[in-house]
Amino acid sequence: MILVVRWLLVGLFIVLSFPFLCVFMLVNPKKNRNLHVACRAYSVINRIFSVRVAVRGFNTIAEGKSYIYVANHQCNYDVMIVAEALKPGTVIVGKESLKWLPLVGQLYWLTGSLFIDRSNPRASIQSMRKVAKNVVANNTSLWIFPEGTRNNGGNMLPFKSGAFRLAKDMGVGIVPVTICSAVRDVAYNSLRATDVSIVAHPPIEADVVASMNSKDLASHTREIISNMIPIV
Template identity: 75%
Template sequence: MIALARGLLVLVLIVLSFPFLCLYMLINPSKNRNLYVACRAYAVINKIFSVRVDVRGFDSIPTTRPYIYVANHQCNYDVLIVAQALNPGTVIVGKKSLKWLPLVGQLYWLTGSLFIDRNSPRASIQSLRKIAKRVVADNTSLWIFPEGTRNHGGQMLPFKTGAFRIAKDMGVGIIPVTISPAVNHIAYNALRSTHVSIVAHPPIEADEVAAMSAKQLANHAREIINNALPVVQP
């Protein structure tokens, strides 16, 4: 019953806010800030589900130049944890199939976030290279889940190298991010709180990125993220 009430409240919030957010995003000249605005609007969902998010490290990241954020990915709720932490001027790169989801796909597109075809490695790299040109031109940071799919709270999957190749091509740094596995233990049908952490680690700066291969970067970033788990015990 509690889960149903919360779900209905979230649905009402999304339906009522969607037209206003869409209008704002259509007329906002700073398109790379649209995702930040949407995240701030929907971060309230964490309060509805009694999820307390401990955000660490994001306030020390320079906003004057772009980065590529790479994070572990466990479940769909990760997006709402990211919403609590996301810096302005950042867009998410997600799989192409997301664009067909009702409301979610349209909102995703309006936020300036980007789609790639994960079923085709070659098409994925080509899409990322096109994205890279836009990122450099607009000083936009990218958020990518390099596992390519959710790991459902188990052992982290190997990182795909696409994001790291693009970082090298762009000449930008990488921010490894660890999301607490506690997101898989949210009590949707109970009133107890769930504490979750999301931690931005110190950047792997552009000079370090240039000195390593894409595979070395992928392994290095994965190790940093994995060594910080679990951030908060469920």
């Protein structure tokens, strides 16, 4: 019963808020700020599900500087945890199939988020090059889940190298981000609160990124993230 009521509240909130968000994002000249606005609005869903998110480290990240944020990806609810932490001027890079999901696809597009075709390596490379041009032109930061898909509660999957090649091509730093494993234990059908943390680690600055090859950089970043996964 609790779960049904919560999903009804979520559905009602989305139906009522979506048209207003769409209008705002269509007229807002700062398109790379739209995702932050949407995240602020939809972070209300965490309150509905009694999820308390501790956000750490993001206030130390330099303002007005482009980075690529890379985070572990455990379940669909990760996106709602990211909503509490995402900084203005950041957009998410997601798989192209998301654009066809009702509401989700439209919201992704309106927030200026970017799609890549992971099923076609050649198309994926071309997509990433377009991403790089967009970032450089608009002083935008990117949020990428480099595992490429959810790890479904197991150990982190190997990191795909695209995000790290992109950081080297763009000449920007990388911010490793850990989403704690408690996100898999959200008590959807209980009034019990769930405590979750999302932690931004000190950036791997552009000069260090430039000095490492993509494979080593991916491994180094993955190690930083995995060492902090148990934290709540």
